[in-house]
Amino acid sequence: MSDLFNFDEGRDQYAVMGNPITHSKSPRIHTLFAEQTEQKLEYTAIQVDIGGFSQAIGNFNASGGKGLNITVPFKQEAWQQVTERSVRAERAGAVNTIKFENHKLIGDNTDGVGLVNDLTLNHQIQIRAKRILLMGAGGAARGVLAPLLAQQPSLLVIANRTVDKAVELASSFADLGIIKGSSYDDLRGQQFDLIINATAASLQGKLPPLPDGIIATGGCCYDMMYAAKPTTFMSWATEHGTNKVFDGLGMLVEQAAESFYVWRGIRPDSQTIIKILRPEHSS
Numbered sequence: 001m002s003d004l005f006n007f008d009e010g011r012d013q014y015a016v017m018g019n020p021i022t023h024s025k026s027p028r029i030h031t032l033f034a035e036q037t038e039q040k041l042e043y044t045a046i047q048v049d050i051g052g053f054s055q056a057i058g059n060f061n062a063s064g065g066k067g068l069n070i071t072v073p074f075k076q077e078a079w080q081q082v083t084e085r086s087v088r089a090e091r092a093g094a095v096n097t098i099k100f101e102n103h104k105l106i107g108d109n110t111d112g113v114g115l116v117n118d119l120t121l122n123h124q125i126q127i128r129a130k131r132i133l134l135m136g137a138g139g140a141a142r143g144v145l146a147p148l149l150a151q152q153p154s155l156l157v158i159a160n161r162t163v164d165k166a167v168e169l170a171s172s173f174a175d176l177g178i179i180k181g182s183s184y185d186d187l188r189g190q191q192f193d194l195i196i197n198a199t200a201a202s203l204q205g206k207l208p209p210l211p212d213g214i215i216a217t218g219g220c221c222y223d224m225m226y227a228a229k230p231t232t233f234m235s236w237a238t239e240h241g242t243n244k245v246f247d248g249l250g251m252l253v254e255q256a257a258e259s260f261y262v263w264r265g266i267r268p269d270s271q272t273i274i275k276i277l278r279p280e281h282s283s
């Protein structure tokens with residue numbers, strides 16, 4: 001073993017790489033998964049300098065590391081660096097999970113399945129035959145499109161400030177279902193059963209310009225972001241008449257559970273872990 005990383009000899013090594021990384025919940029989540037499933041592993045957070053990603057995964061591989069999660073801003077770079085990609089990673093254009101196996105770097109993307117599992121299993125939200133609005137046309141939106149379309153909604157509209165990006169993204173997924181790109185203005189008069197925020201607006205405390213009356217009766221609003229307090233979009237949703245409003249904590253845990261399954265072949269009970277994390281996260 002090299003001395004690049006100070007690994008505990010008895011435990012398989014995993015980590016999340018990103019920049020910044022200090023606030024990552026992934027080490028806590030995977031440590032809880034490992035305890036719950038009695039898996040002997042260690043999971044750490046590694047801050048990687050911009051421009052240093054290729055070197056960092058090379059070092060991790062050389063040190064005998066078994067798997068990585070990749071977060072902002074390296075998911076697209078990871079997609080380029082891996083030696084193989086799963087179908088869902090190929091389609092997402094981004095890799096959030098790498099499995100190191102026989103000198104191969106196998107890239108996967110568990111974000112989309114994480115969102116779908118949180119919606120359908122944890123919140124009992126049906127996607128099939130429903131009208132879905134996805135706000136945003138960046139990497140976060142692209143990553144969840146294929147798993148959402150696999151649930152066969154009756155329509156999926158991508159709305160974006162820069163309309164061309166929404167139209168282009170929709171056309172590149174048109175083979176998977178009924179999908180359209182739109183401006184926010186053109187949403188006027190339409191209603192959706194599920195509205196998902198995949199924009200970076202919540203990070204800035206801002207709200208995409210949604211018209212009134214857009215939430216269908218009994219409709220649900222989901223912000224892929226999470227924070228100690230409800231995001232601007234979540235507060236807007238509550239004020240506009242729905243009580244089905246969720247943040248992205250469950251998605252975070254579910255994408256981690258899927259990564260854990262990719263690495264270890266064991267599926268943790270994620271709902272138990274969400275119950276542990278929820279109070280820690282709102283305090």
Ligand code: ATR
Binds near residue numbers: 161163165209
């Ligand atoms: P990510 O990888 O998180 O998706 P990104 O690729 O930079 O990040 O994309 C950010 C998304 O949030 C984009 O869809 C962006 O809209 P534009 O393409 O028009 O820039 C959207 N976004 C960011 N701030 C926003 C705001 N205040 N209101 C609406 N959309 C916003």
